[in-house]
Amino acid sequence: MSAAPRTVLITGTSSGIGLAAAIAAARAGWRTVATLRDTTRADVLRKAAEEADVELDIRQLDVTDEASVTAAVDGVIADYGRLDAVVNNAGAGHVGTLENDSVAEIRKVMEVNFFGVLSVSKAALPHLRATGGRLITVTSVGGVIGQPFNEAYCAAKFAVEGYMESLAPVARTLGVSVTVVEPGAVATEFVNNVGIDLEAEIDAGPYTGTLRRYIDHAVGQFLDGSAQTPAGAAEAVMEALTTDLPAFRIQTTDWARTFVATKLADVDGSAVQDLTGAWVA
Numbered sequence: 387m388s389a390a391p392r393t394v395l396i397t398g399t400s401s402g403i404g405l406a407a408a409i410a411a412a413r414a415g416w417r418t419v420a421t422l423r424d425t426t427r428a429d430v431l432r433k434a435a436e437e438a439d440v441e442l443d444i445r446q447l448d449v450t451d452e453a454s455v456t457a458a459v460d461g462v463i464a465d466y467g468r469l470d471a472v473v474n475n476a477g478a479g480h481v482g483t484l485e486n487d488s489v490a491e492i493r494k495v496m497e498v499n500f501f502g503v504l505s506v507s508k509a510a511l512p513h514l515r516a517t518g519g520r521l522i523t524v525t526s527v528g529g530v531i532g533q534p535f536n537e538a539y540c541a542a543k544f545a546v547e548g549y550m551e552s553l554a555p556v557a558r559t560l561g562v563s564v565t566v567v568e569p570g571a572v573a574t575e576f577v578n579n580v581g582i583d584l585e586a587e588i589d590a591g592p593y594t595g596t597l598r599r600y601i602d603h604a605v606g607q608f609l610d611g612s613a614q615t616p617a618g619a620a621e622a623v624m625e626a627l628t629t630d631l632p633a634f635r636i637q638t639t640d641w642a643r644t645f646v647a648t649k650l651a652d653v654d655g656s657a658v659q660d661l662t663g664a665w666v667a
């Protein structure tokens with residue numbers, strides 16, 4: 387009798403990195419539970435699976451809804467009896483700054499990008515312990531380097547990185563590996579979902595000029611062709627999923643590795659301030 391295939395659950399697979407990771411995992415022979423918060427929007431995912439000639443098990447999971455998280459994880463265990471890996475991919479950007487964001491908006495960014503990750507991870511961990519599995523989270527270079535007008539988003543991604551870095555040695559004693567995957571710019575729907583019309587004339591009061599300069603810088607990263615493809619970013623997710631003893635921190639490009647390295651060697655914070663200050667000066 388052949389062994390049951392290893393099972394991975396991925397969040398946020400309606401588009402972008404999550405969709406590409408679902409296809410890559412299924413291609414690599416994983417039983418892939420591809421989850422979305424709104425399964426009526428699964429057409430693009432289904433078409434991609436058809437084109438790649440792979441099978442996906444598409445299920446509902448909203449990371450901000452604990453009942454939905456529990457139902458999805460329990461359903462996988464009921465149907466397959468095992469869970470070998472989770473990829474916390476769902477997330478959403480947010481462009482704003484302290485004076486112009488309400489606290490409610492900032493909380494919402496934390497709900498999706500931080501508490502959502504914890505909620506899925508908490509539900510999955512007992513099952514990952516049972517399989518000696520992997521807990522993988524797509525964070526961002528913004529989980530290491532704070533970036534202008536990304537205060538709330540970076541705070542949420544920093545929080546995820548801090549949580550996972552702290553959890554990793556504990557989880558390792560029980561056979562579970564914990565990894566964060568850090569993309570730089572990736573050409574996905576992400577940039578269209580940051581809560582602001584990047585092409586519009588923006589009135590941000592005293593921040594209007596600096597915000598415009600930031601947007602020109604950020605949009606430039608997506609338009610100058612240097613943004614990575616979702617499939618490219620998904621390769622790093624597959625590295626976390628498949629290599630023996632994956633590193634805790636995996637960047638998805640050389641650019642991301644160099645950028646993150648600046649911060650990790652920047653003991654007094656001045657190198658990062660010089661770098662990111664130039665984006666808005």
Ligand code: NAP
Nearest residue numbers: 398400401402403423448449476477526571572574575576
């Ligand atoms: P994307 O195409 O916008 O995909 C984000 C995914 O997250 C979508 O499937 C979205 O679903 C899902 N999502 C949002 N809120 C959710 C919720 N409450 N419950 C479940 N799913 C939810 O962007 P992406 O670039 O692939 O983003 C994937 C991850 O990469 C995110 O964690 C993001 O922070 C990170 N990242 C992206 C970039 C970049 O430049 N693109 C850079 C660094 C890190 P809906 O379609 O329903 O909204």
